[in-house]
Amino acid sequence: MKNKYYITTTLPYVNSSPHIGFAAEVIRADVLARYNRQLGNDVFFNTGTDEHGLKIFRNAEEQGVTAQEYCDGFAAEFTKLKETLNLSFDNFIRTTDEYHIKAAQEFWKRCEANGDIYKKNYKVKYCVGCELEKTESELVDGKCPVHPNQEIEEIEEENYFFRWSNYQEKLLKLYKDNPDFVIPKHRLTEIKNFVESGLNDFSISRLKEKMPWGISVPGDEDHVMYVWFDALTNYVNTLGWPEGENFKNFWPGMQVAGKDNLRQQSAMWQAMLMSAGLAPSEQVLIFGFITSGGQKMSKSLGNVINPIELVEKYGIAAVRYFLLSELVPFEDGDFTIEKFEEAYNVNLANGLGNLVSRTANLIGKNEIEIDIKENSDKDFEGNVKKKMDIYRFDEAMRVIWGKIKESDEFLSNKAPWKMEDKQEIKEVLEIVAQNVLNIAYHLKPFLPGIAEKITEQYTQKQITKGDPMFPRV
RNA sequence: CGCGGGAUAGAGCAGUUGGCAGCUCGCCAGGCCCAUAACCUGGAGGUCACCGGUUCGAAUCCGGUUCCCGCAACCA
Numbered sequence: 001m002k003n004k005y006y007i008t009t010t011l012p013y014v015n016s017s018p019h020i021g022f023a024a025e026v027i028r029a030d031v032l033a034r035y036n037r038q039l040g041n042d043v044f045f046n047t048g049t050d051e052h053g054l055k056i057f058r059n060a061e062e063q064g065v066t067a068q069e070y071c072d073g074f075a076a077e078f079t080k081l082k083e084t085l086n087l088s089f090d091n092f093i094r095t096t097d098e099y100h101i102k103a104a105q106e107f108w109k110r111c112e113a114n115g116d117i118y119k120k121n122y123k124v125k126y127c128v129g130c131e132l133e134k135t136e137s138e139l140v141d142g143k144c145p146v147h148p149n150q151e152i153e154e155i156e157e158e159n160y161f162f163r164w165s166n167y168q169e170k171l172l173k174l175y176k177d178n179p180d181f182v183i184p185k186h187r188l189t190e191i192k193n194f195v196e197s198g199l200n201d202f203s204i205s206r207l208k209e210k211m212p213w214g215i216s217v218p219g220d221e222d223h224v225m226y227v228w229f230d231a232l233t234n235y236v237n238t239l240g241w242p243e244g245e246n247f248k249n250f251w252p253g254m255q256v257a258g259k260d261n262l263r264q265q266s267a268m269w270q271a272m273l274m275s276a277g278l279a280p281s282e283q284v285l286i287f288g289f290i291t292s293g294g295q296k297m298s299k300s301l302g303n304v305i306n307p308i309e310l311v312e313k314y315g316i317a318a319v320r321y322f323l324l325s326e327l328v329p330f331e332d333g334d335f336t337i338e339k340f341e342e343a344y345n346v347n348l349a350n351g352l353g354n355l356v357s358r359t360a361n362l363i364g365k366n367e368i369e370i371d372i373k374e375n376s377d378k379d380f381e382g383n384v385k386k387k388m389d390i391y392r393f394d395e396a397m398r399v400i401w402g403k404i405k406e407s408d409e410f411l412s413n414k415a416p417w418k419m420e421d422k423q424e425i426k427e428v429l430e431i432v433a434q435n436v437l438n439i440a441y442h443l444k445p446f447l448p449g450i451a452e453k454i455t456e457q458y459t460q461k462q463i464t465k466g467d468p469m470f471p472r473v
Numbered sequence: 474c475g476c477g478g479g480a481u482a483g484a485g486c487a488g489u490u491g492g493c494a495g496c497u498c499g500c501c502a503g504g505c506c507c508a509u510a511a512c513c514u515g516g517a518g519g520u521c522a523c524c525g526g527u528u529c530g531a532a533u534c535c536g537g538u539u540c541c542c543g544c545a546a547c548c549a
Contacts, residue, residue, distance in 0.1 A: 012549070021549035190477055190544090197475085258549035259477095288478090289549070291542095298547065328487080331478075332543070339485070342498065350511060358508030365507080390489080398487085398496090412505070412513040468509045 002042040006253025006282075007032050008235050010261050011050035011095065014074035015059055020297070020335065021258055021290050023085060023307035024323045028287065028393060029256050030087045031324065034445035035388055037088075044250045046238040048093035049075050053227035054206075057213035067213045071096055084308055086316050086448055093238040095215075095231050103237035104230045105218045110276040112218075116166060122159035122203055160205040160217060162229065167271035168199045174270060174280055182266050183391060184330040187259065187286040191266045202268070204229040232269045236278065252282040259286050285391060288332040305335055314473070317450045318344045324446050325397040345472050351404050352439070353470035356454055359407075359432050362416060364464035368426045372434040374455070375441045384442050393446070400442050407435045433458060 009029045012022045026047055033045035051071040060070035075094050081087060093100055111117050175181055175192050182188035205223040206214060214224030235255065239247040257265045266284045273280050289296075292303035310319050318340070326343050327333030363370065375381060380403060387396035416428040440454035450469060457466055 010549075016547080019549055023549090025549065186477065193476060260544075260549060262544090287549080289543075294542095296543085296546080296548080304547095326486090334485085336485095339498095342485090346497065349509060354509055354511055356508095358512075360508090362507050386489095392489090394487085395489095408512055409514095411507075415505075415507085417505095417507040465508090470509080472509060472511090 006250035008046040361465040
């Protein structure tokens with residue numbers, strides 16, 4: 001019987017084009033999905049788009065289109081990432097999908113039935129930029145410190161609230177019983193501290209007459225759900241919850257997110273799950289951010305890196321390689337075009353590409369037939385696994401590149417191009433070719449396209465030299 | 474004392490449970506010449522931010538200090 005493995009990314013909010021940080025997140029999730037498929041597990045991999053809320057409603061108004069049209073445009077752009085980033089997701093959920101809307105309403109009803117939803121008068125200052133209410137202590141000079149150029153709006157209305165405060169002890173118990181619940185450890189510490197400091201119930205609805213772009217609250221046509229409540233439920237809705245077979249088979253699952261999402265994923269959502277009577281997530285991975293030249297990416301600084309343009313210029317393998325290999329997933333990492341090109345030249349062109357070329361060439365020129373098979377090296381496999389078990393994609397790739405270096409050294413030592421005896425040459429090249437084929441095998445989750453190409457080349461009866469896979473830049 | 478992260482070769486970074494300080498680029502010298510001006514070998518270059526402690530032994534653990542950064546700019 002196959003193990004079930006469910007993994008989901010967060011759903012990016014569709015108010016701008018795909019961010020390189022989200023690209024890193026979804027590619028890491030893709031690696032875990034592909035790796036688990038390779039291990040023989042039955043995998044369900046989810047991503048999608050978060051499409052409700054005031055910010056989107058207003059953006060659409062400004063552009064003179066309906067909110068749905070506005071979202072459709074972005075959703076198409078994000079869907080295209082499947083090809084652009086070579087992703088293997090099984091479902092792409094949009095929070096405007098009919099099945100999501102129905103399930104989100106069902107989720108609401110369950111929380112309500114459990115006594116965790118109540119109505120109260122709500123008078124608070126609200127920052128449209130954050131889509132969040134602000135307490136007086138959070139404001140600086142009466143303005144949101146995050147969006148100082150936007151006016152704080154006063155909202156006074158009856159809202160529904162979620163009794164987050166009911167879940168403080170249960171969340172702390174969850175963290176205590178599952179010390180690996182949040183990876184890395186320091187993020188678990190952070191969320192534990194936050195929950196310990198006390199939880200305030202949060203508002204989960206908005207008046208429809210003011211902000212119609214949301215999912216109707218069950219049994220109250222005057223309200224729509226607050227975007228966070230609706231969006232978080234996608235992680236089970238995508239599995240067909242409440243009835244779907246997939247839900248029974250795959251939940252609970254792995255969740256990955258950027259560090260800005262720690263609170264939502266590991267505390268708010270977990271409390272919501274408990275309230276609805278569902279099991280908490282299996283584990284939450286919290287990734288670091290990507291800076292650009294040591295600074296936060298910002299349009300005004302002009303240092304925003306567009307992952308799609310990067311792929312168009314350098315190819316998807318180069319982009320996946322950099323994001324997976326040159327960054328420590330759980331810490332902030334820096335991107336510059338210089339580092340990117342250096343990594344490309346050193347590791348893909350001179351390293352992987354060159355080894356594949358020189359080996360194939362030597363075999364072809366000598367007209368040698370060799371006998372090798374996929375994944376023949378159990379030590380190699382074990383070393384990769386050790387790193388994958390702790391989600392260190394960078395170190396797993398370092399293991400793979402160690403095998404490349406070892407093969408280059410071996411070739412230089414043996415110098416088969418000086419040998420006369422065909423049998424002797426064959427013995428050397430068979431070892432190296434076997435290494436290359438194993439490298440390709442372990443590369444499949446990381447650089448699927450390239451790995452397939454190498455595998456195809458090296459499983460021919462007569463291996464011959466191909467065109468360079470990575471021309472130097 | 475809001476919560477976290479960080480300081481390691483000229484630059485950029487890694488360093489898991491304490492055990493001879495590593496990687497890439499750059500620099501110097503050599504080799505090879507099968508391969509994409511690539512590949513291999515050797516070398517120079519370190520007060521592991523600072524002070525103290527634990528230990529046979531600390532980049533690593535503990536306490537303190539200084540300086541950066543994120544949470545918290547349009548954002549994942």
